[in-house]
Amino acid sequence: MQTTGSKKRALTEFFSPASPKRARKCPPPSEAKALPPDHPHDSYTTYPIPVPHLPAYLCNELLEAPFAASKRINDQADLDILYFQPFVPKDVADDLFHFIRGHLFFYRVQYKIKRGSIETLINTPRYTTVFGLDDTSQFHTDGSILEASTSKPISPNKYPTCSPRPIPQCLDELRKITETFTESSYNFCLVNYYANGEDSISYHSDDERFLGADPAIASLSLGAKRDFLMKHKPVPPKENGSALNSLNSAKPLKLPLASGDLILMRGKTQANWLHSIPKRKGGESDQGRVNITFRKAMVKGGTENYYQYNVGKGAVWRWNVVKREMVPWQADVKTG
Numbered sequence: 001m002q003t004t005g006s007k008k009r010a011l012t013e014f015f016s017p018a019s020p021k022r023a024r025k026c027p028p029p030s031e032a033k034a035l036p037p038d039h040p041h042d043s044y045t046t047y048p049i050p051v052p053h054l055p056a057y058l059c060n061e062l063l064e065a066p067f068a069a070s071k072r073i074n075d076q077a078d079l080d081i082l083y084f085q086p087f088v089p090k091d092v093a094d095d096l097f098h099f100i101r102g103h104l105f106f107y108r109v110q111y112k113i114k115r116g117s118i119e120t121l122i123n124t125p126r127y128t129t130v131f132g133l134d135d136t137s138q139f140h141t142d143g144s145i146l147e148a149s150t151s152k153p154i155s156p157n158k159y160p161t162c163s164p165r166p167i168p169q170c171l172d173e174l175r176k177i178t179e180t181f182t183e184s185s186y187n188f189c190l191v192n193y194y195a196n197g198e199d200s201i202s203y204h205s206d207d208e209r210f211l212g213a214d215p216a217i218a219s220l221s222l223g224a225k226r227d228f229l230m231k232h233k234p235v236p237p238k239e240n241g242s243a244l245n246s247l248n249s250a251k252p253l254k255l256p257l258a259s260g261d262l263i264l265m266r267g268k269t270q271a272n273w274l275h276s277i278p279k280r281k282g283g284e285s286d287q288g289r290v291n292i293t294f295r296k297a298m299v300k301g302g303t304e305n306y307y308q309y310n311v312g313k314g315a316v317w318r319w320n321v322v323k324r325e326m327v328p329w330q331a332d333v334k335t336g
């Protein structure tokens with residue numbers, strides 16, 4: 001592991017204890033703070049409900065990020081990770097967690113896969129939502145979509161399977177600060193909510209062609225600590241005997257991602273490594289965890305893929321502060 005400095009603050013600052021101005025005067029809230037009736041919101045025809053802006057105090061706190069220097073993890077073949085531990089301090093991360101869980105809308109996506117003649121229904125084991133648009137298009141301020149090359153409205157059938165949604169301000173503030181400190185640009189924001197230890201993401205790599213070669217993917221964790229496991233993709237037998245071969249039997253790399261931590265996976269990582277959040281019994285996982293990834297899709301297939309697998313066609317789910325769980329949005333309206 002190596003340590004890299006930040007463009008913004010002197011390296012020595014990162015290793016000193018949190019400054020007294022960070023001390024919280026009251027205990028962290030267990031829910032999103034109530035917002036005044038005139039609080040600004042983002043509202044588009046493609047959103048089922050408006051999404052409030054981040055309160056000014058949270059925007060100001062984000063100006064302090066990153067809170068720790070990044071460590072570079074590149075001591076294994078094809079691996080290149082920057083680990084900000086943390087990127088935002090825990091109290092700010094916990095407020096962001098409650099804000100995002102309390103104000104975004106989520107989905108529990110089902111989709112079918114076909115292997116040979118057998119079709120299987122997959123239930124995504126976590127809540128998901130997504131915002132953004134690939135590089136060939138851009139949003140007009142009203143949320144309609146323009147061709148990036150001409151700034152003219154897109155043909156109505158450019159995205160036949162989905163209705164792309166602008167990134168709401170509350171996530172866009174995080175995107176911008178993440179861009180600065182990871183030195184990459186992003187046009188997509190995917191959000192996962194793991195309600196408890198039963199929710200998970202199985203081993204996969206984010207190596208789709210629509211992300212281009214060697215994609216940079218930034219991933220911010222908020223809420224409960226969960227293990228992030230990484231293992232090298234199986235090395236083909238013809239390479240047996242090579243130094244890479246020992247990776248096939250190596251123990252997975254485990255990053256215990258805590259509230260406020262950010263990792264950047266870059267370079268050859270997606271092409272060669274798999275990652276997962278495995279199921280866990282009890283512990284912190286029951287308090288819920290939000291994960292936000294920022295990515296850059298180059299072509300329209302990326303937009304269709306992300307909306308298909310993170311929004312889908314099913315019910316909208318929202319956090320219910322009384323029941324302290326996600327409930328289908330229509331039921332939420334009826335039961336208050």
Ligand SMILES: O=C(O)CCC(=O)C(=O)O
Nearest residue numbers: 192201206219277291293
């Ligand atoms: O929740 C996480 O930390 C990982 C999420 C992830 O790998 C993904 O959304 O592709």
Ligand SMILES: [Fe+2]
Nearest residue numbers: 204205206275
């Ligand atoms: Fe992933």
